[in-house]
Structures are given as structure tokens and as C-alpha cells.
Amino acid sequence: MNAGKRGALIIFEGCDRSGKSTQSQLLVALLNSKGIPALPMNFPERSSIIGQVINSYLTNSKDLPDEVIHLMFSTNRWEHMNYIKQNLHEGRTVVVDRYSFSGVAYSAAKGLDFDWCYAPERGLIKPDAVFYLRAPPADLTNRTQYGEERYEKVEFQGRVAKVFDRICSEQGSYWHQFDATKPVEDLHAQIASITEELLPKVGTQPLEMLS
Numbered sequence: 001m002n003a004g005k006r007g008a009l010i011i012f013e014g015c016d017r018s019g020k021s022t023q024s025q026l027l028v029a030l031l032n033s034k035g036i037p038a039l040p041m042n043f044p045e046r047s048s049i050i051g052q053v054i055n056s057y058l059t060n061s062k063d064l065p066d067e068v069i070h071l072m073f074s075t076n077r078w079e080h081m082n083y084i085k086q087n088l089h090e091g092r093t094v095v096v097d098r099y100s101f102s103g104v105a106y107s108a109a110k111g112l113d114f115d116w117c118y119a120p121e122r123g124l125i126k127p128d129a130v131f132y133l134r135a136p137p138a139d140l141t142n143r144t145q146y147g148e149e150r151y152e153k154v155e156f157q158g159r160v161a162k163v164f165d166r167i168c169s170e171q172g173s174y175w176h177q178f179d180a181t182k183p184v185e186d187l188h189a190q191i192a193s194i195t196e197e198l199l200p201k202v203g204t205q206p207l208e209m210l211s
């Protein structure tokens with residue numbers, strides 16, 4: 001690790017059970033094993049007060065208007081921005097399971113206006129890379145634990161996938177799309193090689209904001 005170089009903000013996105021958690025854990029473990037400081041995070045971050053409300057909503061013990069839960073997901077990211085920024089500036093790479101794009105994809109899939117959904121995300125730290133694990137939702141339904149939380153229904157995930165595809169085509173070259181049905185080790189190898197190329201490049205670049 002070169003002194004004075006910032007870490008990278010790396011995001012995993014995709015539908016429920018697409019393998020984001022597995023891949024983000026493998027990536028953090030790989031970086032750490034090479035002596036590169038990296039830490040995992042995930043959104044929603046369920047331990048804060050807002051995170052606890054989000055958890056009650058997702059586990060169906062609480063109902064909230066679509067707009068309200070949307071803004072809570074966004075607030076949950078904003079409340080962790082200083083923590084992320086500090087880690088990046090101290091040279092740690094932050095690997096995050098879901099970010100703003102999940103916020104937009106799930107709420108727009110319910111019928112909320114796409115631009116309205118994106119608006120509260122503007123100003124958050126822009127990721128250096130997004131790894132989008134893409135698969136037809138029907139291929140993911142037999143994975144473990146599918147179906148336990150609010151959004152884990154094939155029909156709804158199909159709509160979420162369409163919004164992710166739109167975001168992926170609009171966001172440009174920092175998005176990397178993968179076939180999530182590929183073996184875990186193959187995906188990990190591809191993701192690792194992109195990450196290893198990325199880290200030295202971003203180290204001296206200033207942080208940008210989502211716009």
C-alpha cells in the first residue's frame with residue numbers, strides 16, 4: 001500500500017440471490033490476503049435506527065408508503081458517507097454489497113418515477129467500479145433463502161432486473177456486467193483481475209460524486 005493513496009469504492013449490484021454477498025466477501029478476502037486494506041459493507045446497513053426500521057419493513061413486520069421507505073434507504077446511505085469517505089482517504093478499499101442503484105431499481109420497479117428515485121442519490125460518493133451480477137430472476141429462485149423477504153418474488157425481480165439493465169446502459173464504463181449463473185470461481189477471477197487493474201489507477205484520483 002503506497003502512502004497517501006486513497007482506496008477504491010467498489011459496489012456489487014444485482015437482484016436478490018445473484019451472488020453479490022459471496023463475491024464481495026471473496027474480493028475482500030483476496031485483497032486482504034495480498035496485504036491490500038479492504039473492508040466490506042452492505043446496504044441496507046441494518047444496525048442504525050433507520051436501518052432497523054428498514055429491516056422491519058423488509059421482514060414484513062412494518063408497512064410504509066413506497067416513497068417513505070425509498071427515502072429511508074437513501075438516508076441510510078447518507079448516514080454512512082463520512083465513514084466511507086474516511087476509510088477511502090485512509091487508503092482502505094471499501095467493497096459494498098448494494099448501493100444507490102438498488103435504491104432506484106427496486107423503487108422504480110414498484111412504479112415510482114425513475115428520476116425522482118435517483119434524485120436523493122446525487123451527491124453520494126461515486127463508485128470507482130460497479131460489478132453488476134446479472135441473471136434471469138427465474139434462474140435464481142432455487143438459491144437458498146429465496147423468498148423470505150418482501151421483494152423476493154420472481155415477477156417483481158424481473159421488473160427490478162429491467163431497471164438494473166437500464167441503469168447499466170446509462171451509467172457507462174465504470175459498470176462491469178457479469179453472467180451471475182457462471183461458477184463462483186470464474187466470476188471471482190474476472191472480478192479480481194478488474195479490481196487489481198483499478199486500484200493503482202484510482203489511488204491518486206479525487207473522489208467524485210454521483211450526479
Ligand code: TMP
Nearest residue numbers: 016043044073098099102103106107151
Ligand atoms: P439485501 O438482501 O441485500 O440485504 O437487501 C435487502 C432488500 O432491500 C433487497 O430486496 C433490495 C432492497 N433494497 C432496496 O429496495 N433499496 C435499497 O436502496 C437497497 C440498498 C436495497
Ligand code: MG
Nearest residue numbers: 016017149152
Ligand atoms: Mg436479500
